Amino acid sequence: MRLIIPLLATCMALFHVHAHADWRSFVWKYDRVTPERPKERVALALPAEFDGHPCTVQLDTGMNGEFQWHSDASGDSTQINFEVAGVVKKYAVDKRHLEQIQKGDCETIASVGNAFFENGSLVLDLRNSRYKFDRGxxxxxxxxxxxxxxxxxxxxxxxxxxxxxxxxxxxxxxxxxxxxxxxxxxxxxxxxxxxxxxxxxxxxxxxxxxxxxxxxxxxxxxxxxxxxxxxxxxxxxxxxxxxxxxxxxxxxxxxxxxxxxxxxxxxxxxxxxxxxxxxxxxxxxxxx
Missing domain, CATH: 2.40.70.10 (Acid Proteases)
Structure with a gap:
């Protein structure tokens, strides 16, 4: 569970969304919450790309902001293209996170929250592990x-x-x-x-x-x-x-x-x- 986090990354205005939203798959992350229970779904991860590198980010509607790295920034920052749900934006990325992305070590490296989707409609088909985002x-x-x-x-x-x-x-x-x-x-x-x-x-x-x-x-x-x-x-x-x-x-x-x-x-x-x-x-x- 992610708590209320202010937006830390710098972003540019949204400039591309599919005209007609199509279903996209997401991935459930599993873990054992208590020793007595088997592993269960603990996070919903959306496939994403950073400058074309495939990664995943957690969907967190408990977060008011738009985008949040899961660990502290380290090193100089640069701009990177980020795509999820057919939406492309630019964010500031530090040296540590950029190296993780380039190595492919970027599973649930960040979260996206409500501000990312507030200009449209988000549909979550939890049973079939799929979603779509529509600007309408x-x-x-x-x-x-x-x-x-x-x-x-x-x-x-x-x-x-x-x-x-x-x-x-x-x-x-x-x-x-x-x-x-x-x-x-x-x-x-x-x-x-x-x-x-x-x-x-x-x-x-x-x-x-x-x-x-x-x-x-x-x-x-x-x-x-x-x-x-x-x-x-x-x-x-x-x-x-x-x-x-x-x-x-x-x-x-x-x-x-x-x-x-x-x-x-x-x-x-x-x-x-x-x-x-x-x-x-x-x-x-x-x-x-």
Whole structure:
């Protein structure tokens, strides 16, 4: 899960997109979140090119900015052409990252966030591991689309807030975060966890504790399965969902929400994010 990061790279205006968006494949990255579970999907990686060198970058809608390297810059910088989703831009690249790219050692070398796609519509077919990006407002006249709040708390980009109905029947907002691929609903505070789970975040029967690395820091996380229903977008219903809470003392947002909404309970769906018309849709293909 990537946290809120300001845009660090210098970019030029978008100058090329396919006139008609075609499906493109993406790659799931797998890892073991807890020792008790097998490896699972933890990241969604998009094929990309830097000056023609094939690499991958993580799609992270939990990130407000446009582009972010996954490690610190080192050495002098130069400009490099970057292409993903049919979009070509120029970014500043330092010596260390350029050497990695030229050697082909560039798997998920960076992340792209909401600002990269905010001038169009992003469609994610999670079941079939494919996506497409269209510069049009594809949901502008769709009767199935629902409001998408593009919360612009910072100078660059924004965050995606969608409606959820929790088991109590309350309608709340959650921040859609593709960077939290293995997560279900993840409250941001211990009190928000307790409200949802009706127990404090403490390891015990039914609650697993584990550690994750978040931007170089080891943080404790707690996880449990919660009986639903959880309604996402007030249409897509999940009967049992995963609730996770990670102790991020430096992770604060400017609005009270139910938590981060990851992809774990949406793996059988097609998600359409129409940034231009501020609408979104989730279609259930999993018979959940």
């Amino acid at each position: 407002a594809v949901l502008a006249s769709s009767p199935k689309a629902q409001p998408l709040i593009y919360a612009q708390w910072y100078e660059v980009g924004g965050h995606l807030l969608v409606e959820v109905r929790v088991p109590s029947g309350e309608i709340k907002y959650a921040m859609l975060d593709t960077g939290a691929a293995s997560f279900g609903l993840s409250p941001l505070t211990a009190s928000a966890w307790a409200d949802l789970v009706e127990r404090p975040p403490v390891a015990g029967p039914g609650i697993v504790e584990y550690k994750v690395n978040s931007w170089g820091k080891q943080v404790s996380c707690f996880e449990t399965d919660r009986p639903g229903p959880l309604n996402i977008g007030l249409q897509y219903e999940v009967k049992t969902f995963r609730v996770s809470y990670c102790e991020h003392p430096d992770f604060n947002i400017k609005q009270k929400i139910a938590g981060l909404l990851g992809l774990r309970d949406l793996m059988g769906s097609v998600i359409t994010l129409d940034y231009r018309s501020r609408r979104w849709a989730v279609d259930d293909w999993s018979n959940n």
